[in-house]
Amino acid sequence: MSAPAPKAAAAASAALRYVSTRGRMPGARFCDVLLGGLASDGGLVVPQGYPRLGAAELAALRPLAYPELASAIIGRFVDDIPPGDLTALARRAYRAETFGSAEITPLQTLEPGLHLLKLSNGPTLAFKDVAMQLLGELFEYVLRREGRTLNILGATSGDTGSAAEYAMRGRQGIRVFMLSPHGKMSPFQRAQMYSLQDANIFNVAIRGVFDDCQDIVKAVSGDAAFKSAHRIGAVNSINWARVVAQVVYYFKGYFAATRSNDEQVSFAVPSGNFGNIFAGHIARMMGLPIRHLFLASNENDVLDEFFRTGRYRVRSGRETAQTSSPSMDISKASNFERFVFDLVERDPTMVARLWREVEDAGGFNLAGTPYWRGIAQYGLVSGRSTHADRLAAIRRINKDYGVIIDPHTADGVNVGLQHRESTVPLICLETALPAKFAETIREALGHDPAVPPGYEGLESRLQRVAVMDPDVEAVKAFIASRTK
Ligand SMILES: *Cc1c(COP(=O)(O)O)cnc(C)c1O
Numbered sequence: 001m002s003a004p005a006p007k008a009a010a011a012a013s014a015a016l017r018y019v020s021t022r023g024r025m026p027g028a029r030f031c032d033v034l035l036g037g038l039a040s041d042g043g044l045v046v047p048q049g050y051p052r053l054g055a056a057e058l059a060a061l062r063p064l065a066y067p068e069l070a071s072a073i074i075g076r077f078v079d080d081i082p083p084g085d086l087t088a089l090a091r092r093a094y095r096a097e098t099f100g101s102a103e104i105t106p107l108q109t110l111e112p113g114l115h116l117l118k119l120s121n122g123p124t125l126a127f128k129d130v131a132m133q134l135l136g137e138l139f140e141y142v143l144r145r146e147g148r149t150l151n152i153l154g155a156t157s158g159d160t161g162s163a164a165e166y167a168m169r170g171r172q173g174i175r176v177f178m179l180s181p182h183g184k185m186s187p188f189q190r191a192q193m194y195s196l197q198d199a200n201i202f203n204v205a206i207r208g209v210f211d212d213c214q215d216i217v218k219a220v221s222g223d224a225a226f227k228s229a230h231r232i233g234a235v236n237s238i239n240w241a242r243v244v245a246q247v248v249y250y251f252k253g254y255f256a257a258t259r260s261n262d263e264q265v266s267f268a269v270p271s272g273n274f275g276n277i278f279a280g281h282i283a284r285m286m287g288l289p290i291r292h293l294f295l296a297s298n299e300n301d302v303l304d305e306f307f308r309t310g311r312y313r314v315r316s317g318r319e320t321a322q323t324s325s326p327s328m329d330i331s332k333a334s335n336f337e338r339f340v341f342d343l344v345e346r347d348p349t350m351v352a353r354l355w356r357e358v359e360d361a362g363g364f365n366l367a368g369t370p371y372w373r374g375i376a377q378y379g380l381v382s383g384r385s386t387h388a389d390r391l392a393a394i395r396r397i398n399k400d401y402g403v404i405i406d407p408h409t410a411d412g413v414n415v416g417l418q419h420r421e422s423t424v425p426l427i428c429l430e431t432a433l434p435a436k437f438a439e440t441i442r443e444a445l446g447h448d449p450a451v452p453p454g455y456e457g458l459e460s461r462l463q464r465v466a467v468m469d470p471d472v473e474a475v476k477a478f479i480a481s482r483t484k
C-alpha cells in the first residue's frame with residue numbers, strides 16, 4: 001500500500017505541457033495545440049521537454065510494427081488521448097492498403113551502409129502523407145469528441161495541399177479550402193488535387209504566385225471574427241502533430257538499418273521548412289543513436305547558410321528561385337524557430353529577441369556567441385545541391401543501383417554522400433516518387449519515370465477547381481457561402 005503515492009507524484013510531474021518558443025503562452029495540452037501550431041504570442045508551440053528513452057525502452061521499440069511504434073513514440077508527447085485510442089488511430093492511419101506495404105516506410109538497401117528510407121508510398125506519393133494521414137484521424141477523433149467542426153484553410157505550392165486533401169477527404173466535420181497558384185504546379189500535382197470530387201474538398205486556384213495564396217490565408221486567419229465564425233483552422237508545416245508523427249520513421253529507419261541499439265547511423269534529409277529534419281532532431285534528443293543529420297538545401301540555401309556560418313538571413317520572394325526541387329523553394333524556414341529554441345538553451349526571451357531581429361532586419365547572426373560554439377552537439381551538418389548536382393545524383397543512383405530517385409531525394413543523396421563517414425551507415429530519406437517530377441527525370445535520364453499502379457491517366461481525369469483573383473474578400477465570400 002505504499003507504492004501509489006510516489007507513482008501519483010511521478011504522473012503529476014510527467015504531465016505533458018506545451019509552451020511557446022517565445023515564452024508567453026500558458027501551458028497547453030496536446031489536443032489544445034493539435035489544430036494549430038502557432039502560439040498565441042506569435043511563437044511556435046513546443047513540448048516542455050523531450051522524453052529521453054533508455055536502453056530498455058529502445059529495445060522494446062525495436063520489434064514493433066509501424067502503427068504500434070507510432071503509438072508508442074507519439075504517446076510520449078500526448079497525455080490527453082487514452083493510449084488504446086491512440087493505437088487505434090495509428091492502426092487506421094498506417095495500413096498496408098494506404099502505403100503499399102505493412103512496413104509503411106520500407107528501407108531499401110542500395111549497398112551495405114547506404115540505404116533509402118522510402119517515405120513516399122502514400123496516396124500523394126510524397127512523405128507528407130505519413131504525417132497527414134495520422135493528422136486526419138486525430139482531427140476527426142478530437143472534433144467528434146468535442147462536438148466541433150473545422151474548416152481547414154491552406155495555401156500550397158504542391159505537396160502539402162494534396163497530402164492534406166487526401167488525408168481529410170470524406171471526413172466527418174471537416175472541410176478543406178486549399179489555395180494554389182493558378183498554372184504554377186506540375187501537371188501531375190494539379191491533377192492530383194483538382195481531380196478530387198469529394199464534397200468536403202474545395203480547390204481554389206489563385207491568379208498569382210504562391211506568396212499571394214499565403215498572404216490571403218494570413219489575411220483571412222488574421223480576421224479573428226471571420227476565423228471564429230467560420231471555424232477556420234490550418235494544417236501547415238508548423239503543425240506540431242505533423243512534426244511529431246514524422247519522428248516515428250527515424251526510429252523505423254534506424255531499426256531497419258541496424259541490428260543492435262549501440263550502432264550509429266546518419267540521415268540525409270532534403271529540407272525546406274525544416275519540418276522533416278526537425279523530427280530527426282527530436283528523435284536524436286530522445287536518445288536514438290543518430291550521428292549526423294545531413295541537411296540538404298537546394299539553390300534556396302537559407303538553411304545551409306545558417307548551418308555553415310551562424311547567420312540566418314531570410315530571403316524575399318524575388319530572391320527565391322524556382323528550382324527543379326520545388327518543395328524546397330523557401331525564403332524562410334517556418335519550423336526553424338523550434339530548433340533555435342533548443343540551440344539557445346530554451347531561453348524564450350532570446351528567441352523573441354532574435355525573431356524581432358528577423359522582423360526588423362531580415363535575420364540574425366549567432367556567429368561568435370556561446371550558442372554557436374555549442375552547435376556541433378546537435379549533429380546537424382548542411383550542404384547545398386543545385387540543378388546540375390541533382391541531375392548527376394539521379395544519374396549516378398540509376399547507373400549504380402538501377403533505382404530512380406526524385407529531384408528532392410537527389411538533393412539529400414548528393415549532400416549525404418558528400419559528408420558521410422565510411423564507418424557510419426547513411427540513410428537517405430526518399431521524400432517523393434519520381435513520377436511526380438517527370439520533366440526533371442526526363443532531363444536526367446532521357447525517359448519518363450514509371451507511373452505507379454493506380455495513377456495511370458490521372459492527368460486526364462475530370463478536374464474541379466474555382467479560379468479566382470488574389471482578392472481576400474472574394475475568398476472569404478467563397479468560404480462563407482460553403483460553411484453556413
Ligand atoms: C515538403 C517537402 C520537402 C521539404 O520538407 P520540410 O519538412 O519542409 O523541410 C522535401 N521534399 C519533398 C518532396 C517535399 O514535399
